[in-house]
Amino acid sequence: MVFSFGTRTSPIALSGAVLVSGLGKSYGDHKVLSDVNLAMDEGEVVSIIGPSGAGKSTFLRCLNYLETPTEGTITIGGARVTAGEKRPDKASLNHLRRVTGMVFQSFNLFPHLTVMENITLPQRKVLGSSKAQAEEVAERLLQRVGLPEKAKQYPARLSGGQQQRIAIARALALNPKVMLFDEPTSALDPEIGLEVLSVMRDLADEGMTMLVVTHEMHFARDVSDRIMVMGNGGVLEIGPSEQVMSQPQNERTRQFLKAVLDR
Amino acid sequence: MIGDILLSISQGIGLTLYVTFASLIIGGAIGLLLVAGARSPIRIVRAVATLYINVVRVIPPITWLFLIYFGLPQFALRLSTIEAAIVGFSLIASAFMAEIYRSGLLSIPDGQREAAHALGLGSLTTVRHIVTPQAFRVALPAIATYAIGLLKDSALASTIGVHEITYYAQQEARQTHEGLLSFIIAGAFYIIISLIIAVVSRRVDITLRRKIGVA
């Protein structure tokens, strides 16, 4: 098990940090993830890239227990969960979900609620905020993602890029320590995707700890601090973005990048 | 002559509507419990709910009515004709509505539950605020179709003496010997009410679809 630390040296126990050790997931004999390790500092942005079926999304989804890992430990922002025979207790899982926010490829906005309600409902139910408090936070976030005028609209009337930005606002409303992005722009046309990537870039600049599964190589190289390359359920390599992109150490990484970048 | 018969039969409209909609609402409520039971992690609850649904649906409505109206008194439970009719139809409606809800629930994309999960919304909150409102809207056309079916089934209540449309039509047919006319009028009433239900539900459905494209 080799940990590769970030470019800043800081204690792991900082609240925004992520520590994953020995994460694995198997269906019977079939191993979907094996021995994945990751240590992130607070404020770090890591992009996860790799061929389809490599387990990138599965790994991400294990971090907030949308998928159940069969082995390993996850420590995020003070919440610690160990996978294994016994299912982790509810309190730990809830803590894990509170400190993480997730943005999905298919946005998953609640279609029967207005944009405002999409952002206020989780606050009221999970944080216990009052309606007024929740709406104040929502308005601020809508400003931040550039869609303040859409508050009373229903998601169906918005474009994909707008919906995704609202989804980001919804996740941010709960004050997560770490934001998880599962192919946030894969379902969007390239030009539309740019507006979402721009919001994500701003978020990174503001110091949010982010883990992004993506096919957007430009984003991976320009915005993230490190890139983690996955293949066949394991980590092929992980290192500073520039280095991984221009001088990959692993042969498979090289093949993948070649296929993806030369078109 | 037509006018008199028409007036006489129209007396039954009230009870027809009452029996139909009371059963629809009560059955709809019980159906919610049933579908929750059918999806319960506790095996016994699941078994009971599934058994209920499968037993109720395979027995003809008229048999249920007779069983409830004539049979229950042996348990010292003597219901009036209207009560027996509503109990019977609610029972049947609950089973069919549970199936309708089940389809509605199945059609909600997993992504909705995943988003709720990722946000930290608990199961109860997710079911109450996210899943049920959407499932209900998806199920609305099927519910309307079932309501029309229930309306037609309600004619059976006449066999245990409920004074609804068919009962009066029978009466008129026997008294005036205008059988054809009486039942054409009765039929017309049923068709008109069905059309009203169909039109109203289409309007509601279109409005809902325009406002919120359901996921």
Add this chain to the structure above:
Amino acid sequence: MDMLNQWLEWLPDMAPGLAVSLQLTGLSLLFGFPLGLLFAVMAEARKFPPLQWISFLFVEIGRGLPALVLLYLLYFSLPDAGITLTSLTTAIIALSWNTGAYASEYFRAGLAAVPLGQKEAAITSGLTGFTGFRLIVLPQALRISTPPLAGLAVLVFQASALAFVIAVPELMSKAYQIASITFEYLSVYILTAVIYGSITLIFLALVRVLEWRLGRHLQRN
């Protein structure tokens, strides 16, 4: 158990009633399905609007009216028109009409679901007109319509219980007779429910087998 003994006593009396119920169901399906197919074809006869109108009328009345009202309608009106039929025959006509009306919708859906490409291929292969319809389109339409039609058959069996009100000696009427004599209402009607329920469940199981067998050619292994 006491009730079971009672039931065993009554079964010989109930059996003929069940036979009549099954007979009623079978004949209603036998006449109703072809009638439904006819209505469906008529409804698509765009060159002959009158046919479409007749089909529309029969279908909307046949399924817009409660089956009970249809039964009563024929039962009361046919004698006045000078036609005297047994109540069983009247019931068969009423149920066939009801069945045909619902079935026509399933047939129409089935016909519409046959891909346009099939119809075009039939024409270009020289299988035009009725032949093409009979050999290419209809078989595929029937395959698509069969599951819902089978479900309809089960419903017809349940509807046969209604014939009781116009004095057809089927299962419900036998049950009513026995109940009136013995006053064991609960027991009799539970038995009736059990009989209807079991046969319906058997029917449904057969339907599922049928669906599976029909779908086999679509499975890719």
